[in-house]
Amino acid sequence: MTAVESPPAAPATAEPVRRRRVRSTEEKVWGTVRVLTIVFLVLITVVPFWYMIVLSLRPIQQVLLDPGRIWVSFSELTAGSYRAVFRSGDNGGQGFLLFLRNSAIVAVLTTAVTLLAAIPGAYAVSRLRFGGRKLISGLFLVVYLFPPMVLAIPLFVLFTRIGLRGSLPGLALVYVAQTVPVAIFMLRNYFETIPESLEEAGLIDGLTHLGVLRRISLPLAVPSVVATALYVFMIAWNEFLFALLFLLERPDRWTVSLGLSRLSGSIEVPSTVLMAGSVVLTVPIVVLFFVAERRLVEGLTAGGEKG
Amino acid sequence: MALLAETPPESGAPDRTPRRGLSGMRRQEARTGRLLLSPTVLIVVLIVVLPIIWAVSLAFQRARLLNIRRVGLVGNYTLDNFSRVLQSDGFWSTLWTTVVYTVGGTIGSIGLGLVAALALRRPFRGRGAVRAVMLLPYITPVVAATFVWTVALDPQFGIVNAWGTLFLGWNEAIPFLSTPQSHLFGIPVPTALLVVIAFETWRYFPFAFLFLVARMQAIPGDLDEAARVDGASIWQRFTNVVWPQLLPVIALLALLRFIFTFNKFDDVYLLTGGGANTEVISVRVYEFLTARKDVGLAAAQAVVLALVLVGLIVIYLRAQARADRSAGR
Numbered sequence: 001m002t003a004v005e006s007p008p009a010a011p012a013t014a015e016p017v018r019r020r021r022v023r024s025t026e027e028k029v030w031g032t033v034r035v036l037t038i039v040f041l042v043l044i045t046v047v048p049f050w051y052m053i054v055l056s057l058r059p060i061q062q063v064l065l066d067p068g069r070i071w072v073s074f075s076e077l078t079a080g081s082y083r084a085v086f087r088s089g090d091n092g093g094q095g096f097l098l099f100l101r102n103s104a105i106v107a108v109l110t111t112a113v114t115l116l117a118a119i120p121g122a123y124a125v126s127r128l129r130f131g132g133r134k135l136i137s138g139l140f141l142v143v144y145l146f147p148p149m150v151l152a153i154p155l156f157v158l159f160t161r162i163g164l165r166g167s168l169p170g171l172a173l174v175y176v177a178q179t180v181p182v183a184i185f186m187l188r189n190y191f192e193t194i195p196e197s198l199e200e201a202g203l204i205d206g207l208t209h210l211g212v213l214r215r216i217s218l219p220l221a222v223p224s225v226v227a228t229a230l231y232v233f234m235i236a237w238n239e240f241l242f243a244l245l246f247l248l249e250r251p252d253r254w255t256v257s258l259g260l261s262r263l264s265g266s267i268e269v270p271s272t273v274l275m276a277g278s279v280v281l282t283v284p285i286v287v288l289f290f291v292a293e294r295r296l297v298e299g300l301t302a303g304g305e306k307g
Numbered sequence: 308m309a310l311l312a313e314t315p316p317e318s319g320a321p322d323r324t325p326r327r328g329l330s331g332m333r334r335q336e337a338r339t340g341r342l343l344l345s346p347t348v349l350i351v352v353l354i355v356v357l358p359i360i361w362a363v364s365l366a367f368q369r370a371r372l373l374n375i376r377r378v379g380l381v382g383n384y385t386l387d388n389f390s391r392v393l394q395s396d397g398f399w400s401t402l403w404t405t406v407v408y409t410v411g412g413t414i415g416s417i418g419l420g421l422v423a424a425l426a427l428r429r430p431f432r433g434r435g436a437v438r439a440v441m442l443l444p445y446i447t448p449v450v451a452a453t454f455v456w457t458v459a460l461d462p463q464f465g466i467v468n469a470w471g472t473l474f475l476g477w478n479e480a481i482p483f484l485s486t487p488q489s490h491l492f493g494i495p496v497p498t499a500l501l502v503v504i505a506f507e508t509w510r511y512f513p514f515a516f517l518f519l520v521a522r523m524q525a526i527p528g529d530l531d532e533a534a535r536v537d538g539a540s541i542w543q544r545f546t547n548v549v550w551p552q553l554l555p556v557i558a559l560l561a562l563l564r565f566i567f568t569f570n571k572f573d574d575v576y577l578l579t580g581g582g583a584n585t586e587v588i589s590v591r592v593y594e595f596l597t598a599r600k601d602v603g604l605a606a607a608q609a610v611v612l613a614l615v616l617v618g619l620i621v622i623y624l625r626a627q628a629r630a631d632r633s634a635g636r
Binding site: 034037044051063117118123125145153154156157158178184209241256260274281286290 | 333336337338339340341343344346347348350351353354355356358359361362365370372375422423426427437439440441442443444446447448449450451452454455456457458459461463464465466468469470473509540541563566569570572573577588589592593596597602605606609610612613616
């Protein structure tokens with residue numbers, strides 16, 4: 001949802017330079033308001049993350065002495081918080097390597113299964129005619145908008161009963177059920193932009209519908225598949241409620257989100273360590289997002305130049 | 308993204324060609340279609356639909372986590388849980404808090420998203436970077452985002468209080484997240500609730516921003532230009548040209564944000580744990596489920612949550628339909 005929507009970056013200087021119109025007072029005032037607004041928006045989005053990084057690199061004693069500082073001086077720079085975060089639990093650390101592994105397992109599993117189900121599903125919804133399609137669309141919409149809390153109760157009870165609580169694949173299955181409908185909507189929008197004549201040509205050449213999907217539609221839809229995968233991965237990586245309900249009793253299965261949230265409860269864990277953990281949790285998703293966003297734009301523009 | 312905006316593609320005009328081969332193909336097409344969708348439908352029915360039906364059934368039974376093995380789909384149905392939910396301490400105040408939080412968060416995030424979309428409408432150097440950076444609050448994991456806020460607002464070592472006492476002359480540090488109410492110029496304000504709403508605004512304005520930017524790009528440029536040539540002021544151009552074009556998206560956004568915020572659990576749970584008069588319904592359901600281990604009560608409370616939500620959506624859609632009719636659309 002996020003990635004697909006963000007439009008490609010605008011060319012640096014699109015405004016023609018030669019436009020000598022006298023700017024009225026009104027325009028000047030609004031121009032100033034605009035600049036101030038942009039500065040404000042950048043500040044509220046960047047400063048919290050800057051603050052997070054700064055705290056994660058300062059020793060806690062210094063933070064307590066001088067809490068208002070928003071930079072790290074060279075002399076106090078320390079990686080101690082990160083060491084505490086990564087050291088395994090047996091060595092008195094927080095064992096985030098294990099949590100990272102768990103999160104990766106759940107997120108990759110969720111993404112793979114979701115795409116495996118959603119790609120054929122989206123193709124069916126966008127291209128094939130069959131009864132009950134409207135009903136299914138309605139069902140997906142309800143899944144998308146339904147309060148997760150209502151779903152959490154029976155799943156909690158059910159998983160307790162059949163012993164799936166504490167299982168990472170079990171958790172991934174719940175994520176799949178919640179992300180598949182959105183993934184189908186995202187992919188469907190893209191499949192519908194592929195010229196139908198291409199696919200008809202494939203059918204005439206003797207391909208089955210599955211063959212058309214595999215040989216023609218899917219290769220064309222790669223940018224959209226990447227965007228969808230990214231979105232699903234992000235949801236699975238960031239999710240908190242179901243991880244909390246299903247994994248709480250099994251510290252060796254905690255995801256990064258859950259492990260981090262459990263740290264805040266104890267008094268011995270200083271907030272600098274909390275911030276280091278937050279950086280560890282956030283960095284993968286931000287890196288992935290920016291890398292894939294550029295890829296996406298590149299993929300789209302490259303196709304445009306060739307075609 | 309615009310899940311609600313689009314209507315599913317119509318199955319086309321029924322093409323009544325009497326050729327036999329074609330109807331065979333049609334049948335085969337339908338079969339393939341169902342086959343391709345069946346894994347998805349199976350997962351959704353098993354993991355979402357059936358459990359929800361079971362949740363509704365649990366709401367009508369005496370079900371504790373301890374005796375859960377004996378509780379099935381059908382049992383001794385009773386309205387007990389619902390009467391306990393409705394009469395329990397704090398039910399109405401929780402509902403009220405949820406509504407205030409939802410309305411505040413919805414208006415806040417859409418409002419700030421609109422401001423951002425307008426400010427970034429005309430190109431400038433570095434717009435792409437600003438746009439990307441503005442998505443940060445939305446893509447960041449909720450646990451990390453709430454922790455930054457919690458630490459920044461901490462009365463002991465938080466930067467907000469440090470700067471507040473240093474530059475703004477506050478007499479003492481304010482424990483924002485544990486203060487139910489404070490007085491600002493003599494007016495009582497629900498401090499913690501406002502902070503939670505501010506968090507919601509901050510975290511979800513990029514969501515509104517993305518929707519609005521996509522719509523704004525579709526506004527024909529000459530419309531705006533014509534208004535400018537006619538001597539319309541910037542404000543007039545906004546209210547007469549841009550705003551009417553954005554209105555349908557804003558209506559859709561309002562509906563989506565309202566639903567999502569109303570259902571929200573993790574933001575409030577992680578920021579305040581539901582303390583300081585910020586308990587929303589989802590947090591309450593969670594407490595019933597885990598602290599009291601009363602599955603039936605939790606399910607009843609969750610069903611009430613869903614019903615209130617549906618009721619509010621119906622009211623909203625009715626009001627919108629009426630507004631559309633009176634606007635002659």
